[in-house]
Amino acid sequence: MIPAIKVFFMLVATSVGCDCKSDGWESVVEKTEALVLHRESFRVPKDPVGSEYEASCVRIRFQIDTSGNPINVSIDKSSRNRVIDVAARETLKKFRFRVPQGDSGEEFALVFEYPLRDAP
Known part of the structure; x- marks a missing residue:
């Protein structure tokens, strides 16, 4: 198991x-x-050599299926760090959403920030 830094999902960058x-x-x-x-x-996941990753954010674009699962998940704005981008995408896949009314092809987006900072 890869040791991980626990960072909570943050809704506001x-x-x-x-x-x-x-x-x-x-x-x-x-x-x-x-x-x-x-x-x-x-x-x-922690950097294998123990270095800290640079602070960054990832915006992920996706759609929501009729069961409330994210589908067609893609990185819309990369952190420029593959480890952080993949972690954000894999985390989003575990989210569940209320099924939106209307256009089934509507696109949605969430932002993940690394590392988590306390809001001012």
């Missing part, structure tokens, strides 16, 4: 310079957050 909710994505992320029924903690 609070780090200075983290722009995962920019470019018009803030309203999409807020709408998606309102649909979350079950969330998992965001766990990023």
Whole structure:
């Protein structure tokens, strides 16, 4: 088992310079957050040489199926660190959502931040 740093999913990116909710994505992320029924903690495996990863965020875009599962999951804005991106994508796959009314092809997005910081 790979040791992991336990980092909780964060709905709002609070780090200075983290722009995962920019470019018009803030309203999409807020709408998606309102649909979350079950969330998992965001766990990023430790660097094998013991170094710390740089602070970063990941925006993941996806759709929600009729059972409330995320489908067609893709990294929309990368952290530029494969380990963090994969951890965010795998964490999202364990989330469950309230099934939205309307367009079944609607896209949703959530932001994961590494490391978690206390909100101001």
